[in-house]
Amino acid sequence: MKYKxxxxxxxxxxxxxxxxxxxxxxxxxxxxxxxxxxxTAVKIDPYISFDAGLFRPTEHGEVWVTDDGGEIDQDxxxxxxxxxxxxxxxxxxxxxxxxxTVIDRERRGEYLGATVELIPHITDEIKNRVxxxxxxxxxxxxxIGGTMGEYQNIPFLFAMKSLQIDIGMDSMxxxxxxxxxxxxxxxxxxxxxxxxxxxxxxxxxIFPDLILxxxxxxxDIIRKKKIQTYANISSxxxxxxPDTNNLYSIPLNFEKExxxxxIVDKLNLKPRKKPDWTQWKTYVKRxxxxxxxxxxxxxxxxxxxxxxxxxxxxxxxxQSLVHAGAELDVGVNIHWVxxxxxxxxxxxxxxxxKYDGILIPGGFGEQGFEGMIKAVxxxxxxxxxxxxxxxxxxxxxxxxxxxxxxxxxxxxxxINPNTPHPVITIIESQKNRLATEGYxxxxxxxxxxxxxxxxxxxxxxYDVTGRIESDSRIIETLRxxxxxxxRLGKLKKNDVAVIERHRHRYEVNPDYIEIxxxxxxxxGGHHIKNDxxxxxxFIEMPDKKCFIATQGHPEFTSRLGNPNPxxxxxxxxxxDGENIA
Numbered sequence: 001m002k003y004k005x006x007x008x009x010x011x012x013x014x015x016x017x018x019x020x021x022x023x024x025x026x027x028x029x030x031x032x033x034x035x036x037x038x039x040t041a042v043k044i045d046p047y048i049s050f051d052a053g054l055f056r057p058t059e060h061g062e063v064w065v066t067d068d069g070g071e072i073d074q075d076x077x078x079x080x081x082x083x084x085x086x087x088x089x090x091x092x093x094x095x096x097x098x099x100x101t102v103i104d105r106e107r108r109g110e111y112l113g114a115t116v117e118l119i120p121h122i123t124d125e126i127k128n129r130v131x132x133x134x135x136x137x138x139x140x141x142x143x144i145g146g147t148m149g150e151y152q153n154i155p156f157l158f159a160m161k162s163l164q165i166d167i168g169m170d171s172m173x174x175x176x177x178x179x180x181x182x183x184x185x186x187x188x189x190x191x192x193x194x195x196x197x198x199x200x201x202x203x204x205x206i207f208p209d210l211i212l213x214x215x216x217x218x219x220d221i222i223r224k225k226k227i228q229t230y231a232n233i234s235s236x237x238x239x240x241x242p243d244t245n246n247l248y249s250i251p252l253n254f255e256k257e258x259x260x261x262x263i264v265d266k267l268n269l270k271p272r273k274k275p276d277w278t279q280w281k282t283y284v285k286r287x288x289x290x291x292x293x294x295x296x297x298x299x300x301x302x303x304x305x306x307x308x309x310x311x312x313x314x315x316x317x318x319q320s321l322v323h324a325g326a327e328l329d330v331g332v333n334i335h336w337v338x339x340x341x342x343x344x345x346x347x348x349x350x351x352x353x354k355y356d357g358i359l360i361p362g363g364f365g366e367q368g369f370e371g372m373i374k375a376v377x378x379x380x381x382x383x384x385x386x387x388x389x390x391x392x393x394x395x396x397x398x399x400x401x402x403x404x405x406x407x408x409x410x411x412x413x414x415i416n417p418n419t420p421h422p423v424i425t426i427i428e429s430q431k432n433r434l435a436t437e438g439y440x441x442x443x444x445x446x447x448x449x450x451x452x453x454x455x456x457x458x459x460x461x462y463d464v465t466g467r468i469e470s471d472s473r474i475i476e477t478l479r480x481x482x483x484x485x486x487r488l489g490k491l492k493k494n495d496v497a498v499i500e501r502h503r504h505r506y507e508v509n510p511d512y513i514e515i516x517x518x519x520x521x522x523x524g525g526h527h528i529k530n531d532x533x534x535x536x537x538f539i540e541m542p543d544k545k546c547f548i549a550t551q552g553h554p555e556f557t558s559r560l561g562n563p564n565p566x567x568x569x570x571x572x573x574x575x576d577g578e579n580i581a
Contacts, residue, residue: 003167006134007267010160011143012153012206014178014197019214021177022075024241025143026082027250028175031260032139033083034251036272041079041141042091042133043072044126046152050096051089053443061312065503065556068484069446075143077316077556082251084559091133095152098125118155126159127166139267148200157204173266176201176208177241180215180223189215189223195230208233209266210259212241237262247319248326248560249284252277283326283560290331294574296321297355299337299375301368317361317389320558324571327563332571339368339375348378357385357546357574360392362503362553366415373399380547385573387566388549390504393539394424396549397508397516405519407512414506423516425509427533443505449475449488449497450525450537450552457548458524458538461565462498471498490528498525500537500552507551508536546573 011025022043029039049055052063053071064070064077070089080087102125106116134140142160146153164172178194194213201208211227213219219240228235239257244250254260255275264271298314318334325332335355342348352358358379360372372392376399379386388396394412401410401423409416412424452459452468462468475497478484491497508516508523513536517523524538541547548566558564572578 003171005131005167005171006137007139007269008130008134008160008163008167008172009139009141009175009263009267010172010206011141011175011177012157012201012208013144013147014176015147015149015193015200016179017147019177019179020241021143021145022073022078023247023250024175024177024212025075025141026078027254028259028263029079029139029141030082030251031254031275032263034273034275034277035260035264037138037269038136039083039139039141040087040091040133040137041076041083041143042093042130043075043079043143043145044156045073045092045094045145046150046156047094047145048096048099049094050100051092051094062315063503064316065445065501065553067447067499067501071445071503073145074312074315075145079141080556081319081559084562088133090129093126093129095155098122098129098155101125119158122155123159123162126156127163130159130163138269148197154204157201157206161205170266170268173209173263174201174206175210175212177212177214180213180219182216189217189220191223191226191230194227198231207231209237210262211238212254213238214241214243216243218242246284246287248280248287252281252284279561286326286329287322287331290325291329292575293331293333294325294356294571295333295335295354296357296359296571296574297335297337297352297375298359298361299339299342299372300361301339301363301365301372314361314555316553316555316558317359320555320564320567321359321571323558323560323563324567326560327568328572328575330571330575337375339371341371342374343368343371348374349382352378352384353382355384357387357570359387359570360389360395361555362390362392364391364414369395369415373402377403380541380544383545385546385570386544386548387546387570388539389555390502390551390553393508393549393551394506396539396547397423397512397521400516400519400521401512405515407515412506421512423509423512424506426505427507427535444502447474447478447487447499447501448527448537448552449478449491449499450527451491451495451497452525452538453523454496456522456524456538457540457542457546457569459496461569465563465565465568467498467565468496474499486530489530490532499557500550500554501556502552504551510534545577546570 011021013021029041032039051071052073062074064072064074066089067086068089072092102121144156178197180189182189224235224238227238239259321332372395376395398410401407407421409419410421410423411419413422478488522540523536524540526537527535537551539549554564554566
């Protein structure tokens with residue numbers, strides 16, 4: 001019987017990590033949607049860790065959070081941004097997840113006494129997870145993390161080859177992402193790493209159907225022919241993927257070599273529509289050549305490490321600023337400001353006065369805390385647009401409590417367990433989870449409904465951008481899903497609410513809400529847990545040009561062409577002093 005299920009595109013890396021497999025996967029997926037296909041993506045991470053929740057951000061970059069509470073490698077964020085759709089946590093597969101599932105089944109006796117082995121039990125579980133994620137889609141992109149030659153990749157490569165045998169050779173193709181260095185002492189682009197990657201891939205009985213060649217400059221025909229000779233594939237399927245400062249130009253660059261049509265042909269598919277890149281090109285042009293520019297300081301604790309800056313720690317934040325800028329035709333110049341540098345100065349204005357807006361993203365721990373408190377105070381007292389995300393909201397509350405409410409040494413109990421005024425604290429349900437379940441996967445994770453207070457800036461910015469209307473459809477879906485209904489809390493039928501994703505343990509202390517409100521903070525939204533606990537979700541200061549913060553992570557729901565309202569408001573206020581609401 002002829003196979004009629006989804007087609008699969010397996011994306012693997014060469015002999016060097018960090019060459020952009022995630023971006024290439026996301027861009028290719030976007031291209032295929034323009035041909036009329038429904039596309040999803042799966043990220044395979046070969047590490048033993050169960051998920052990315054406990055990773056150090058300076059080592060692995062940002063942890064992406066899904067609607068259903070998954071903590072995942074940042075590549076899933078690239079998929080969501082390019083596909084403009086929400087992807088489930090089940091689309092992330094780790095070695096740890098696979099082995100835990102198989103061992104748990106063995107302990108329950110589900111294998112009926114069989115000897116449980118790598119093949120077929122582990123590989124079958126891999127296949128099952130990939131095919132389940134691909135259900136109801138035309139094409140499933142599968143990115144296998146790591147590089148060729150690593151032992152931990154072998155079970156996943158074996159499983160994909162086995163799946164290809166099951167479904168037919170023309171229902172799966174392999175894309176190799178490789179890097180072509182140009183050594184400075186000879187100034188010649190070298191193909192040897194690519195040749196080595198092809199050799200290592202062939203040891204798993206896999207041969208690339210398409211090779212994406214990453215390099216500092218476009219690939220020339222000489223190098224293409226050289227790779228053709230070694231890989232035994234037509235040079236037409238050796239695609240140049242040069243560096244670019246604009247991530248959203250990648251699909252356009254790929255389409256210059258008709259990558260979409262070549263993939264469609266390889267998979268024996270027929271395009272369902274003619275690609276239309278008009279709107280996408282408009283946004284790309286605005287990013288490259290905006291009408292005006294703003295300078296935004298992202299004050300943080302993770303980006304600077306030694307002599308290097310690791311902007312991947314906050315890639316979703318920076319991309320959300322780009323999305324807002326593209327919508328407004330404003331170029332956003334991002335400046336990474338180490339919070340410790342502000343701690344060391346008596347006048348934060350020496351560092352911060354040159355910026356049009358100040359943003360403080362999420363984070364954990366006391367490092368740089370007092371420097372960020374200074375940054376918040378500088379923004380508030382000088383009426384500079386401020387956006388606080390999660391930890392950035394905690395800091396805004398602490399600063400206001402100290403310097404406006406007169407609550408001396410007010411702090412977060414995370415930072416100072418002995419503070420006389422714990423305006424930010426851990427709630428009882430979180431304490432209980434930590435005591436019984438530990439740290440992994442026990443924060444308030446994923447999408448939660450926030451009831452908005454009418455006649456506030458927060459309400460107006462969500463309303464004017466259409467998010468209230470679009471999120472109401474998500475809310476109705478959650479109402480009918482017993483497994484996810486808890487995300488709505490005690491949401492009444494007539495409440496006006498929006499959905500944002502979360503990743504935190506600490507909350508605004510209910511004991512201090514009254515004094516904070518009486519002194520000028522407006523709480524623009526809240527979530528009521530099923531146990532009746534009221535959690536503050538948004539704050540604003542109406543007397544300021546733009547001073548807004550949220551307990552959530554709105555950067556996870558921002559897309560090119562559909563920026564998150566908080567970023568849109570912040571960038572507009574930074575550019576012209578006006579609020580979009």
